Amino acid sequence: MSRQKPRLARIADALGVSTATVSNALSGKGRVSPELVERIRATAAELGYVPSVAGRALRTGRSGVLGLVLADISNPLFPKLAQAIENSASKAGYGILIADSHGDVTAQTQAIERLIERGVDGMIVVPRRGTWVTGASCPVAVIDSPSTPGNTVAADHWTGGQGLGRHLASLGHKHVLLLGNSTTSNVQGDRLGGVKAGLGNANVETIWIEKLEAKAGPGCSLGLEEAVARGVTAVAAISDLVALRALTELQRAGIAVPEDVSVTGFDDLIWSSVVTPGLTTMRMDVATIADIAIAAVLDAINQPQSTGARGSDGDTVTASQPKVPMELVVRQSTGPVKISASLTDNKEANLTVGELIQ
Amino acid sequence: MSRQKPRLARIADALGVSTATVSNALSGKGRVSPELVERIRATAAELGYVPSVAGRALRTGRSGVLGLVLADISNPLFPKLAQAIENSASKAGYGILIADSHGDVTAQTQAIERLIERGVDGMIVVPRRGTWVTGASCPVAVIDSPSTPGNTVAADHWTGGQGLGRHLASLGHKHVLLLGNSTTSNVQGDRLGGVKAGLGNANVETIWIEKLEAKAGPGCSLGLEEAVARGVTAVAAISDLVALRALTELQRAGIAVPEDVSVTGFDDLIWSSVVTPGLTTMRMDVATIADIAIAAVLDAINQPQSTGARGSDGDTVTASQPKVPMELVVRQSTGPVKISASLTDNKEANLTVGELIQ
DNA sequence: CGTTACCGGTTAAACGATTAATCATCTGCA
DNA sequence: TGCAGATGATTAATCGTTTAACCGGTAACG
Numbered sequence: 001m002s003r004q005k006p007r008l009a010r011i012a013d014a015l016g017v018s019t020a021t022v023s024n025a026l027s028g029k030g031r032v033s034p035e036l037v038e039r040i041r042a043t044a045a046e047l048g049y050v051p052s053v054a055g056r057a058l059r060t061g062r063s064g065v066l067g068l069v070l071a072d073i074s075n076p077l078f079p080k081l082a083q084a085i086e087n088s089a090s091k092a093g094y095g096i097l098i099a100d101s102h103g104d105v106t107a108q109t110q111a112i113e114r115l116i117e118r119g120v121d122g123m124i125v126v127p128r129r130g131t132w133v134t135g136a137s138c139p140v141a142v143i144d145s146p147s148t149p150g151n152t153v154a155a156d157h158w159t160g161g162q163g164l165g166r167h168l169a170s171l172g173h174k175h176v177l178l179l180g181n182s183t184t185s186n187v188q189g190d191r192l193g194g195v196k197a198g199l200g201n202a203n204v205e206t207i208w209i210e211k212l213e214a215k216a217g218p219g220c221s222l223g224l225e226e227a228v229a230r231g232v233t234a235v236a237a238i239s240d241l242v243a244l245r246a247l248t249e250l251q252r253a254g255i256a257v258p259e260d261v262s263v264t265g266f267d268d269l270i271w272s273s274v275v276t277p278g279l280t281t282m283r284m285d286v287a288t289i290a291d292i293a294i295a296a297v298l299d300a301i302n303q304p305q306s307t308g309a310r311g312s313d314g315d316t317v318t319a320s321q322p323k324v325p326m327e328l329v330v331r332q333s334t335g336p337v338k339i340s341a342s343l344t345d346n347k348e349a350n351l352t353v354g355e356l357i358q
Numbered sequence: 359m360s361r362q363k364p365r366l367a368r369i370a371d372a373l374g375v376s377t378a379t380v381s382n383a384l385s386g387k388g389r390v391s392p393e394l395v396e397r398i399r400a401t402a403a404e405l406g407y408v409p410s411v412a413g414r415a416l417r418t419g420r421s422g423v424l425g426l427v428l429a430d431i432s433n434p435l436f437p438k439l440a441q442a443i444e445n446s447a448s449k450a451g452y453g454i455l456i457a458d459s460h461g462d463v464t465a466q467t468q469a470i471e472r473l474i475e476r477g478v479d480g481m482i483v484v485p486r487r488g489t490w491v492t493g494a495s496c497p498v499a500v501i502d503s504p505s506t507p508g509n510t511v512a513a514d515h516w517t518g519g520q521g522l523g524r525h526l527a528s529l530g531h532k533h534v535l536l537l538g539n540s541t542t543s544n545v546q547g548d549r550l551g552g553v554k555a556g557l558g559n560a561n562v563e564t565i566w567i568e569k570l571e572a573k574a575g576p577g578c579s580l581g582l583e584e585a586v587a588r589g590v591t592a593v594a595a596i597s598d599l600v601a602l603r604a605l606t607e608l609q610r611a612g613i614a615v616p617e618d619v620s621v622t623g624f625d626d627l628i629w630s631s632v633v634t635p636g637l638t639t640m641r642m643d644v645a646t647i648a649d650i651a652i653a654a655v656l657d658a659i660n661q662p663q664s665t666g667a668r669g670s671d672g673d674t675v676t677a678s679q680p681k682v683p684m685e686l687v688v689r690q691s692t693g694p695v696k697i698s699a700s701l702t703d704n705k706e707a708n709l710t711v712g713e714l715i716q
Numbered sequence: 717c718g719t720t721a722c723c724g725g726t727t728a729a730a731c732g733a734t735t736a737a738t739c740a741t742c743t744g745c746a
Numbered sequence: 747t748g749c750a751g752a753t754g755a756t757t758a759a760t761c762g763t764t765t766a767a768c769c770g771g772t773a774a775c776g
Contacts, residue, residue: 020764027764030725045584056762100441241628365731416732417735
């Protein structure tokens with residue numbers, strides 16, 4: 001209908017009041033009579049008024065936008081996380097600006113700088129493992145691992161791993177192979193540590209895939225057939241992706257899952273429910289994590305700046321609940337251990353595999 | 359160093375010039391003597407000047423931000439796409455604001471509205487299949503399928519499918535099972551149509567998983583064992599996710615891939631190279647697609663508004679190159695057809711499977 | 717009765733950058 | 747000398763919103 005996009009002044013003119021009154025009425029801040037508020041609301045809606053973020057941002061110094069920095073967007077866990085973050089942010093009336101740090105630290109710093117230049121009010125950072133978030137002049141929430149210093153909120157990877165370990169233990173597994181990627185990741189350390197704890201006094205081997213691939217080349221065999229031969233009855237992978245790799249390698253070798261070997265993953269990614277057999281895994285409650293992270297940042301934004309420790313350096317915020325429980329999802333890839341398999345188990349066998357196993 | 363964050367005026371004061379000159383010098387627009395430009399640049403850098411997006415946006419009416427609307431962020435293809443889009447956008451100095459339309463059309467419209475309210479200069483939309491993008495008052499690039507009306511740029515799914523079909527044909531496959539999700543998707547129609555064309559006069563069956571699951575429940579068996587029994591030697595899936603489902607179902611049934619049956623996917627997602635055997639697939643050149651989409655939107659933004667067809671309705675932009683070629687990635691999941699298998703092929707067999715096969 | 721408090725608004729000054737219009741010099745040329 | 751044109755910088759208006767300060771009038775209060 002209207003040719004021009006309406007501003008506050010247009011509504012004000014239409015009703016014969018001042019723009020200030022319109023502003024107050026719409027924001028509910030100043031003192032405006034209820035009936036006038038109603039009339040202003042009505043005409044605003046009628047005219048299809050859309051407030052100018054630019055104008056507001058200039059005046060208030062707030063952009064209404066949060067930045068989301070990810071170590072690597074192509075990480076398969078990212079979609080769920082981004083979705084959850086976007087969701088809770090938009091519920092709070094904030095937008096999400098994404099930035100990819102391509103895995104390395106300098107790029108991460110640059111990404112953070114770009115977001116600052118765009119005027120974000122705060123940021124959520126899922127850092128490269130071991131990375132220190134720095135150089136942000138706004139509140140920052142860090143999602144990594146509860147054992148990472150400076151972490152704001154994260155899934156309780158350790159307890160999750162423990163749950164998985166107990167699940168396997170309850171099925172009678174006494175010789176378990178753990179598959180990790182990197183020894184330097186806090187998340188991975190937590191997860192596998194938890195699994196070990198949950199397994200109790202079972203016989204546990206660990207393979208670090210990065211080390212293995214450094215020698216045998218990327219995409220190499222994980223040697224699962226041999227592992228099974230020496231008595232392993234369950235494989236606990238650090239992630240669903242690794243679990244998938246293990247599952248197909250086992251199947252390819254003619255080893256039945258879960259009859260011969262059980263397989264577990266982490267994260268409950270999209271394919272976990274799609275493969276045959278479905279992957280037993282430990283699900284992250286990304287929605288809750290996102291809610292907490294967003295809430296923490298928003299709190300910090302709305303604080304009238306607390307301690308004196310505020311300068312051009314931003315502070316990483318803290319959350320009321322830093323650990324979010326994980327949920328065990330039992331599918332078909334885990335089952336009770338075969339009697340025959342547990343009999344052939346040989347505790348000495350794992351001494352032969354050398355330095356790759358710790 | 360400096361307590362206050364510097365504005366244009368601070369630089370101007372420091373050098374005894376006007377803010378207009380500083381603005382001109384930094385943007386390179388007006389007429390400023392080269393040496394003065396240099397001095398201004400220097401002090402700007404020294405003072406750590408960061409332009410205020412809000413101020414600039416208010417004045418110019420441009421926010422420097424593009425919106426990215428996705429039908430469903432949790433789609434496994436999204437990470438690659440988002441990464442690519444973010445990349446080309448940031449190369450052009452633009453930021454990316456994400457919005458999730460949760461799959462349904464009303465949410466998509468709302469998501470678009472939210473982006474408009476945030477003042478985006480343009481948008482990239484990956485629509486829900488069959489959805490019409492509407493209600494945007496800014497340039498919009500649509501990434502869907504070349505056969506979708508209003509599409510801006512997309513992978514050449516048909517030719518990609520053809521390449522995959524030819525690959526299978528060259529390996530001697532004469533009885534192929536196609537796995538699709540939905541008949542209503544243009545992308546899927548293109549892909550499977552291309553595969554059929556590439557296969558020539560081979561015997562082709564098609565299973566639509568959505569239909570099948572509507573009857574047999576989600577996660578049900580695809581009946582691949584039976585398909586192989588009636589002579590199928592290759593399974594061409596609509597996506598890597600479906601291919602993964604097929605691969606594991608076959609392996610679980612004790613059918614060897616690729617010895618007994620070949621499997622192909624689409625998209626080259628993260629797990630394609632990780633599973634055993636690695637998935638032969640058709641890769642989308644997301645980087646190029648993103649570049650073209652971004653360039654098209656930016657062109658439209660910088661146009662001094664072309665035709666008269668501009669009102670409050672935004673126009674979906676067109677690109678110079680609407681189809682981007684796909685790339686065949688051959689891994690271990692495809693191989694030559696077994697002699698015995700092709701001998702036992704029975705053209706009549708597929709008449710028994712009923713309405714699920716078209 | 718004088719003072720205070722509140723009520724329902726209005727005024728006007730920011731916020732920080734861009735840009736059309738203007739102006740003061742200087743150069744070149746008839 | 748006088749005038750046109752180029753050069754390099756300044757002035758001032760403007761984008762749209764928020765908000766502290768202000769204002770006339772009435773009601774409450776000591």
